[in-house]
Amino acid sequence: MARYSKEDIICMIKEADLRVTTHRVAVLSYLSKVRQPVTVYEIIDTLRKKHSIDQATVYRNLSSLHDSKLIRRLDFNHGHAHYELETGRASHQLVCSNCETIEKIEGVPADDVIKKMLKKSKQFKNVTTHSVEIYGLCKNCL
């Protein structure tokens, strides 16, 4: 995964026409470091310690960052959202349908599936990015 410096993050926020605030930088920096999508609770837990950021502020920042397409929101049927940096690249996840375990898997392209889907599609000619969620039971829940 690409590394983002604080300057990169500030640049991203400016390019999205958002005001650069400490909290916005903190949320994006955290999301640029995690290895897989995280829940809002994980974001709050991590940032509260270091940046004395409250829950409402985290929600507000996530919402504006999402509106500006800087972050991607994923659902996983958990009843709460998960977030990751919007890199424009595909995101593939294995998701446990019994507990909170998710595992991001890289290096398994879905090109074939996409090609076949576009071939069958009546309304789409191409795709920009995609995410894949495959559900099952993790080793702990088997």
Ligand SMILES: [Zn+2]
């Ligand atoms: Zn979850």
Ligand SMILES: [Zn+2]
């Ligand atoms: Zn599980």
